[in-house]
Each structure stands twice: as C-alpha cells, then as structure tokens.
Amino acid sequence: MSDGPRQADIGARLTFDLGKPGRTAFSLPPCDVPEADLPPPSLLRRELNLPELSQVELVRYFLALSRLNYSVDSGFYPLGSCTMKYNPKVHDKLACLPGFTGLHPLQPLATVQGALALMYDLQRWLVEITGLDAASLAPAAGAQGELTGIFMIKAYLADRGEEGRTRVLVPDSAHGTNPATAAMAGFEVVTVASDSQGNTDRQALASALDDGVAALMLTLPNTLGLFDPNIGRIAEMLHRKGALLYGDGANLNALLGRARFGDMGFDIVHLNMHKTFSTPHGGGGPGSGPVVAKGHLAPYLPTPVVGKDGEGFVLATPERSIGRVGSFYGHFGVLVRAYAYLRTLGAEGLRQVSDNAVINANYVLARLRPAYHLPYDRRCMHEVVFSGSRQRAKGVRTLDIAKRLIDYGFHPPTVYFPLIVDEALMIEPTETESKEALDAFCDALLAIDREAEEEPQVVKEAPHSAPIGRLDEATAARRPVLRWRREVGDGS
Amino acid sequence: MTLPYIPNTQADRQAMLAAIGVASVEELFADIPAEFRIGELGLPPALSEPELVRELSALGGRNQPVDDMPCFLGGGAYRHFIPSVVSEVIGRSEFATAYTPYQPEISQGTLQTIFEFQSMVCELTAMDVANAGMYDGASALAEACLMAAAISGRRRIALLSTVHPHHQAVVRTYAFGRGLAVDVMPPDDLALSGEHACLAVQQPNFFGYFLPDVEALERAVHAAGALFIVSADPISLGLFRPPGEYGADVVVGEGQSLGSPLNFGGPYLGLFACRQQYLRQMPGRIVGRTSDAQGRTGYVLTIQTREQHIRRERATSNICTSQQLVALAATVYLAAMGKQGLRQVAELCYHKAHYAAQRIARLPGYSLAFDGLFFKEFVMRCPQPPSEVNRALLERGIVGGLDVSQYVENGLLLCVTEMNTRDEIDRLVEALAAIGGGA
Numbered sequence: 031m032s033d034g035p036r037q038a039d040i041g042a043r044l045t046f047d048l049g050k051p052g053r054t055a056f057s058l059p060p061c062d063v064p065e066a067d068l069p070p071p072s073l074l075r076r077e078l079n080l081p082e083l084s085q086v087e088l089v090r091y092f093l094a095l096s097r098l099n100y101s102v103d104s105g106f107y108p109l110g111s112c113t114m115k116y117n118p119k120v121h122d123k124l125a126c127l128p129g130f131t132g133l134h135p136l137q138p139l140a141t142v143q144g145a146l147a148l149m150y151d152l153q154r155w156l157v158e159i160t161g162l163d164a165a166s167l168a169p170a171a172g173a174q175g176e177l178t179g180i181f182m183i184k185a186y187l188a189d190r191g192e193e194g195r196t197r198v199l200v201p202d203s204a205h206g207t208n209p210a211t212a213a214m215a216g217f218e219v220v221t222v223a224s225d226s227q228g229n230t231d232r233q234a235l236a237s238a239l240d241d242g243v244a245a246l247m248l249t250l251p252n253t254l255g256l257f258d259p260n261i262g263r264i265a266e267m268l269h270r271k272g273a274l275l276y277g278d279g280a281n282l283n284a285l286l287g288r289a290r291f292g293d294m295g296f297d298i299v300h301l302n303m304h305k306t307f308s309t310p311h312g313g314g315g316p317g318s319g320p321v322v323a324k325g326h327l328a329p330y331l332p333t334p335v336v337g338k339d340g341e342g343f344v345l346a347t348p349e350r351s352i353g354r355v356g357s358f359y360g361h362f363g364v365l366v367r368a369y370a371y372l373r374t375l376g377a378e379g380l381r382q383v384s385d386n387a388v389i390n391a392n393y394v395l396a397r398l399r400p401a402y403h404l405p406y407d408r409r410c411m412h413e414v415v416f417s418g419s420r421q422r423a424k425g426v427r428t429l430d431i432a433k434r435l436i437d438y439g440f441h442p443p444t445v446y447f448p449l450i451v452d453e454a455l456m457i458e459p460t461e462t463e464s465k466e467a468l469d470a471f472c473d474a475l476l477a478i479d480r481e482a483e484e485e486p487q488v489v490k491e492a493p494h495s496a497p498i499g500r501l502d503e504a505t506a507a508r509r510p511v512l513r514w515r516r517e518v519g520d521g522s
Numbered sequence: 523m524t525l526p527y528i529p530n531t532q533a534d535r536q537a538m539l540a541a542i543g544v545a546s547v548e549e550l551f552a553d554i555p556a557e558f559r560i561g562e563l564g565l566p567p568a569l570s571e572p573e574l575v576r577e578l579s580a581l582g583g584r585n586q587p588v589d590d591m592p593c594f595l596g597g598g599a600y601r602h603f604i605p606s607v608v609s610e611v612i613g614r615s616e617f618a619t620a621y622t623p624y625q626p627e628i629s630q631g632t633l634q635t636i637f638e639f640q641s642m643v644c645e646l647t648a649m650d651v652a653n654a655g656m657y658d659g660a661s662a663l664a665e666a667c668l669m670a671a672a673i674s675g676r677r678r679i680a681l682l683s684t685v686h687p688h689h690q691a692v693v694r695t696y697a698f699g700r701g702l703a704v705d706v707m708p709p710d711d712l713a714l715s716g717e718h719a720c721l722a723v724q725q726p727n728f729f730g731y732f733l734p735d736v737e738a739l740e741r742a743v744h745a746a747g748a749l750f751i752v753s754a755d756p757i758s759l760g761l762f763r764p765p766g767e768y769g770a771d772v773v774v775g776e777g778q779s780l781g782s783p784l785n786f787g788g789p790y791l792g793l794f795a796c797r798q799q800y801l802r803q804m805p806g807r808i809v810g811r812t813s814d815a816q817g818r819t820g821y822v823l824t825i826q827t828r829e830q831h832i833r834r835e836r837a838t839s840n841i842c843t844s845q846q847l848v849a850l851a852a853t854v855y856l857a858a859m860g861k862q863g864l865r866q867v868a869e870l871c872y873h874k875a876h877y878a879a880q881r882i883a884r885l886p887g888y889s890l891a892f893d894g895l896f897f898k899e900f901v902m903r904c905p906q907p908p909s910e911v912n913r914a915l916l917e918r919g920i921v922g923g924l925d926v927s928q929y930v931e932n933g934l935l936l937c938v939t940e941m942n943t944r945d946e947i948d949r950l951v952e953a954l955a956a957i958g959g960g961a
Contacts, residue, residue, distance in 0.1 A: 041819035066876035096616035099631035103615035129582025135787030144584030170657035210830035210840035215699040312847030316789035358787025376568030464529035496627035499814035506812035514641035
C-alpha cells in the first residue's frame with residue numbers, strides 16, 4: 031500500500047507526538063495596527079496544548095493516514111443502504127469555485143442571486159423527482175431531514191387539534207434513525223412486523239393503526255431492497271385513519287424516473303443528497319437531507335425556502351414553519367454538487383441510473399443465490415440482502431466473511447442489518463460499477479464460501495492483508511481512551 | 523445515451539439480464555404497480571462536462587464573493603485564513619470518498635483523525651471528552667440542551683438572550699419536539715428555578731462581547747442544579763481562557779472558523795465536548811483507542827450503545843452521518859496553526875478589531891453600543907439606519923456589518939479578523955466618515 035518506509039505502529043503517534051517546540055506549519059502577516067491592551071491574565075489562556083509541526087511533517091502524517099483508508103476511489107464499496115457510488119470529480123471542482131465558497135450567508139441577497147437561483151432550481155427538481163409540492167434544502171443530513179419531517183407532522187397535527195396522535199409506526203426493517211427520530215420528536219414508537227415476503231404486514235399494520243397514530247415511517251424500497259407492491263393500499267389505510275405517510279428517501283436510487291413518492295400517497299419525504307445525487311460521503315459527512323412535502327404540509331417547512339420575487343430570488347419563511355433546523359440554509363457546498371449531478375444526467379440519465387443500479391443488484395443476487403441463503407427469495411431493487419446462515423452452520427460468521435472480503439480487495443457490505451435477517455449481508459452495488467467489478471466481487475464471495483467449508487480458520491482470522499488486524503472493541507468500550515493525553519504520548 | 527458514470531454497455535446489460543433470467547429491465551420493476559409508473563421526468567436536458575462547467579461558472583459569476591472585497595461581516599460565519607494544506611488533505615479521495623468507518627481495519631485513516639479531532643477539541647475547550655462532531659454550532663447547542671434535559675429529568679431550557687438568534691431558534695425547534703419549554707433571560711436578570719435543565723450562554727456573545735461575570739453565572743446555574751452550557755468561538759480560545767476553567771459542563775461551538783470557507787452557510791461543523799460524567803449521555807459518534815491481537819495501536823467507533831443504530835428509539839440522539847470531512851479540515855487546520863498559530867490568529871483578530879472600533883468610535887455620530895471586553899466583533903451605533911450604512915458601503919465596494927437594529931438602536935455588528943488589513947480598516951473608517959458626514 032505504501033511506497034515509503036512502513037511505520038511499525040502508525041497509530042501510536044499522533045500529531046501531538048510529532049514535531050518539536052518552536053516548529054510551525056503556517057505563516058501569518060505581522061500585526062499592522064497598533065496593539066491594543068490585552069485583558070488581565072486571569073481572563074487569558076495559560077497554556078494551549080496543540081501540536082508544533084513543520085508543514086512537511088504535517089503533510090506526510092496525513093498522507094500516511096489517508097493510505098490506511100479504503101474509499102470508493104480505491105475500489106468496490108457495496109455498503110448496503112449507503113449508496114456508495116462514484117463521485118464525479120468535476121462536481122467537486124465546481125463546488126469549490128470562489129463564486130460559491132466565498133459567499134457569506136448574511137451578505138446582501140442582491141449579491142448572491144446565482145447561489146439562490148441554484149437552490150431555487152434544485153428545490154423545483156426535487157419536487158419534480160418526488161412528485162410532491164414543495165421543498166426545503168435546510169436539513170443537514172438524512173437524519174436531520176427525518177427529524178424535520180416528523181416535527182412538521184407534529185406541528186400540522188397540533189394545528190388541527192390532533193395532539194392525541196402520539197404514536198409513530200416504524201417497520202421492523204427500518205433504519206435505526208427512524209425510531210430514534212420519532213422519539214426525539216416526542217412520539218411513542220410502535221414497531222410493525224414485516225410479512226414472509228418482506229413487505230409490511232398489512233394485518234399487523236391494521237391492528238396497530240388507530241386514532242392515536244400520527245404517521246407511518248416507511249422506506250421504499252425498504253431496507254431489504256424490496257419494493258412493497260401494496261404501497262397504494264398502505265397509503266389508503268393510513269389516510270383513512272387520518273394518519274400521514276412519511277417516506278425515508280434513503281433508497282431513492284432505485285426509483286429515479288420510475289415512480290414518485292407523491293403519486294404513491296406519501297405526504298412527506300426526506301432525501302439524501304450524498305447517496306442518490308452522488309456527493310462524496312466524506313468519511314461520514316457532510317451529507318444533506320432536504321425535505322419535500324405535499325401541499326398540506328408545505329406551510330410547515332423549515333426556514334428558509336428560496337422563493338422568487340419578481341426577477342429576484344429571496345429567502346422566505348413558510349407561513350406555519352417549524353422554524354430553523356440549522357444556523358443558515360443547509361449544506362450549500364453539498365447542494366452545488368447535487369445540482370451539478372442533476373444537470374449532468376437529466377431525466378434520461380436518472381432513469382439509466384436506477385435501471386443500472388437495479389440490474390447490478392439483481393445480477394449479484396443471481397450469482398450468489400446458489401451459495402448464500404436469500405431469506406426473501408424474490409427479485410430485488412437496488413440492493414440485495416443475503417443471510418450468512420449457511421456459512422454460520424459451518425462455524426463462519428457474517429463478520430468473518432466481511433473481514434475476509436477485505437483480503438480480496440473489497441469493502442465489505444453492510445452487515446447485521448436489517449435486524450430481521452439473521453447474519454445479514456446487505457449488498458448495494460450501485461450503477462457506477464461495471465459487470466467486471468461485480469463478477470470479481472461475486473467470485474470472491476463464492477471463494478469465501480468454499481473457504482468456509484475447506485479452511486474456515488483463514489476466514490475466521492481475516493483480514494490478513496489489512497493495515498491492522500481485528501481490534502479489541504470490547505476493551506475500547508469498557509476502558510475508554512477517547513483523547514490524547516501527555517502521559518500517553520510521552521515516554522512511549 | 524452513454525454516461526461517463528455508468529460503465530455497463532448494452533451488451534453487458536443483455537448478458538446480465540440473461541443471467542438474472544429476465545427478458546428486459548422492465549421485468550425488474552414489476553413490483554411497482556402500473557398505476558404508479560411514470561413517463562419521463564420534467565427536467566432540463568443533460569449537459570456535457572464543458573457545458574456544465576460553463577453553466578456553473580456563470581451561476582458562480584452572478585455572486586459577489588466577500589473575498590473580492592474588504593468584508594466586515596461576521597454574525598456566526600467567519601472569514602479566517604485557511605492554509606493550503608487543509609484543502610490538500612481533505613481533497614484526498616481516500617478521505618473524501620470513504621464513508622463512516624464501520625470496518626476499522628480499512629478505515630484507520632478516518633478513525634485516527636477523528637481521535638485527533640476529539641483530542642484537539644478537548645484541549646481547546648479544557649473539557650474531558652469530545653465527540654466526532656455535529657452538524658453545526660446551532661444544532662450542537664440544541665443537542666446539548668436536550669442532553670441536559672435527559673440528564674436532569676427537567677423540562678425547561680434557559681438561554682441567555684445574547685445567544686445568537688439563529689441558534690436560539692434551532693434550540694426552540696428541537697425543544698418543540700421533546701415538549702420542552704424555552705426561557706430566554708438577560709444576563710443581568712437570571713430567573714433560574716429548579717425546573718431548569720440548563721443555562722446556555724454564548725462566549726463571546728452574539729454581539730462579540732465576553733460575559734462580564736461568568737463566575738456569577740456559573741454559581742447561579744449550579745446552585746439551581748442545572749447544567750452550564752457554553753457555546754464558544756474556537757478561535758477566541760487561542761487567546762482567552764477555556765470554558766472548562768470556569769465551570770462549563772458542556773461546551774459547544776461553531777467549528778467553521780477552523781479551516782472551512784464561508785460556503786454560503788454550510789457545511790459547517792458543530793463542536794461538542796463535555797465532562798467525563800456525561801459521556802454516556804453524549805450524542806454523536808465517538809472514537810476510542812485500542813489495539814489488535816499483535817499489539818498494534820488502532821482506533822474504533824466506541825460507546826455505541828448510545829447510538830440510533832443500536833439503541834433505536836432509546837438512543838441519545840438520531841444523529842448518524844455528521845460532518846467528518848469538515849472535522850478533518852478543522853483537525854488539519856489546528857495541527858497546521860498549532861500552539862503558536864492559533865494564539866497569533868486570535869491576537870491579530872483582537873488587535874485589529876480594537877483598532878477598527880477605536881477609530882470608528884471617534885467619528886462624529888458613531889459610538890460603541892456596549893462597554894466591556896470584546897474579541898473580534900463589536901456593535902457600533904450609527905448615525906443612520908445600519909441598512910442604509912451597509913448599502914452605502916457596498917456602493918464603495920465594502921461589505922459592511924450585520925444590521926442588528928432590532929436589538930440595538932441603529933446597531934451595526936462589525937467583525938474584523940486577521941484577513942482584514944490595516945488598509946481595509948482605514949478604508950472602512952473613511953467610508954463610514956463620509957457616510958455619516960451629515961451627522
């Protein structure tokens with residue numbers, strides 16, 4: 031991996047341990063104004079323990095760390111539910127144009143009309159893609175989009191005098207953010223079972239559904255990668271009881287140009303720009319989680335939304351807005367990339383995205399089905415969930431399979447999620463992978479299945495080729511070391 | 523239509539469909555009921571890369587970035603110097619195109635830099651533990667208030683009136699969800715009761731000033747059995763004493779100043795640190811140090827039983843993806859500026875802001891709205907409405923301050939950082955003199 035001398039224990043030395051007193055990596059101009067008196071020392075800082083590095087030490091340190099990471103640009107990254115597609119380089123470059131990065135959020139609106147025009151068009155396109163009526167780009171990430179959407183539902187119900195709706199229904203296949211969000215918004219969470227086909231169990235839904243239900247939070251296709259063909263009837267059931275249908279848009283990559291949330295009866299959805307619209311995941315953010323709503327919920331959108339006033343664009347606050355969800359207007363730098371993505375693909379391109387994402391997932395399904403148990407034995411959408419139960423019977427767990435994939439040069443799929451699948455392996459190839467990449471990945475998983483039979487120890491002790499072996503997570507949680515301290519750094 | 527981001531050829535697709543056992547891609551979408559299938563979306567036609575560059579450059583060209591003009595605007599988003607090494611490091615694909623480090627064996631780059639980040643935030647704030655970052659300063663403050671409510675079991679949140687109004691608004695939004703009441707109180711008239719989970723203050727406050735007697739506030743908060751939450755400007759912590767030294771239980775802050783551009787308001791970075799005893803109530807991701815079987819040091823996500831993917835509706839927060847790349851920028855920034863640099867930046871801000879304030883306050887018609895110690899922002903009372911002053915400044919090619927006349931009569935909140943040269947400040951002073959000339 032590294033073309034320099036290999037450090038024996040790179041993790042043992044942080045920036046704090048490198049460098050020497052007196053070294054600097056920066057240069058600043060001298061003070062060109064008369065110095066003012068500083069306040070008394072009691073109000074000042076006595077000591078600041080930050081590193082003292084030269085610039086070359088700093089660059090080499092972070093470069094060495096970067097090489098320890100696996101990324102989409104290094105290889106196939108089929109992390110289910112995360113849509114790890116390739117991120118176009120030109121979009122990053124455009125998002126860094128000084129005409130975007132140099133904008134202060136509070137400068138006069140007349141001087142940021144290009145930025146507002148971009149946001150205005152993006153809102154319109156998200157409305158078109160989802161078949162809903164109005165959007166706000168303010169939420170910072172998918173989970174904050176969820177929170178925003180559920181707050182809007184709460185405010186809407188309160189305005190209608192329906193505070194008695196205190197429960198939110200969440201399928202047992204849902205992302206953990208769904209129940210966590212509902213709880214953060216003060217709702218009681220009721221779990222709804224899935225049926226034997228992996229769809230929402232309509233009988234379970236019917237028995238959970240009464241006048242105390244505010245909403246059902248549904249991911250479509252769901253986290254099993256399955257499209258619930260009863261979606262129309264589910265929406266009807268909810269609406270007949272006066273409850274709302276919330277859509278988690280995490281899996282929109284399967285539906286672009288094929289079906290729209292609004293047509294299917296969803297009242298509100300959040301989208302994940304970093305997934306569907308290919309903005310870099312950044313090692314865990316920043317994402318962006320716009321919400322898009324039907325007309326009855328539109329007055330509750332968070333502030334601001336971008337509106338048009340004559341020829342100019344303005345920031346507006348919807349009439350019954352739930353208020354602010356962030357300091358300013360959302361993750362503008364991420365939104366520029368999403369805008370660029372939509373402009374690059376257009377309607378036909380978006381449809382090709384979903385077509386190829388779905389073909390790729392079904393191809394992986396077809397190739398692995400002989401060796402791995404497919405708990406819901408039907409065609410999938412953009413991702414497929416296998417169970418490692420057959421391999422488990424041979425003494426090899428899904429975790430071992432995941433670690434062994436690292437040796438074959440792949441990022442493992444999402445594992446042990448969704449919770450309703452025993453030893454789950456959740457594979458989302460995305461449309462940006464070629465047939466050759468999928469074949470190599472499937473070949474590796476088939477080889478691991480044979481290894482589980484023939485030499486299980488090799489699998490159980492994997493990875494063998496990673497920069498570091500399996501880490502002691504139990505001790506990390508039991509005796510947490512969460513920061514550098516001088517005594518750790520010195521004398522080692 | 524061939525797309526650079528979709529490698530499958532027509533022949534590939536045919537071979538794959540055959541392997542799947544379907545005749546056409548339509549069959550794969552068979553679960554979507556016919557009534558919901560749609561025709562083509564109404565979107566503008568696709569662009570090639572050169573056309574895209576032209577369109578986005580034109581949109582960018584319709585803006586006037588503040589880097590092109592002397593700028594004295596702050597109010598929660600700040601123009602500070604960003605060393606080139608920051609964009610160099612965060613631009614590396616290995617960092618930018620990875621995701622949450624679920625597989626630590628191939629994510630040590632991300633994990634180790636998070637550990638660095640947590641360590642630096644602890645050093646800056648003088649707190650025991652820090653998380654991997656939140657969305658922005660406002661949401662970090664809101665989460666801190668929710669955490670205080672969960673710890674104390676109390677249902678009222680107290681905010682000082684001098685907390686940034688946008689941050690106050692976000693606290694209100696989050697509080698609405700949990701059914702918590704929010705009481706806003708001025709620093710000189712605290713009305714804390716046993717029902718308050720916390721008092722949250724901003725230091726320096728929205729108007730740029732340090733709280734005159736923060737010890738008295740701290741005593742009052744703790745006497746009421748509430749948590750003391752401090753939202754701090756991290757650049758100020760290069761020079762001024764950290765909140766951990768005056769009794770803060772939770773310290774949050776807006777981390778944009780640490781190596782991120784203004785970006786029209788985002789993505790920014792929420793800093794979040796607290797005392798050891800509250801670790802298990804803290805929201806967000808946390809990285810810990812451990813080792814592998816061979817004794818090599820490594821880093822993992824830890825204390826995850828607080829988080830949504832494990833604890834679901836009983837999680838401390840719903841946060842999942844946060845701001846890793848922005849946190850990495852802050853980490854590289856703090857490593858690059860280091861012990862001396864951060865203090866130097868803070869001192870430059872302090873001296874230049876005071877130079878500007880003194881010169882403007884001597885102009886006829888202008889005066890400082892408040893006494894007391896300020897850092898890089900201050901409020902100037904103007905002879906005309908600040909909106910008119912700003913307009914006149916913009917005509918002269920200067921981005922003025924933030925109009926805070928709804929809080930301070932004819933108040934203009936001005937911000938001066940190390941990015942403002944003496945020449946720029948002198949130009950501002952001359953322009954203000956000319957604008958206020960009639961006064």
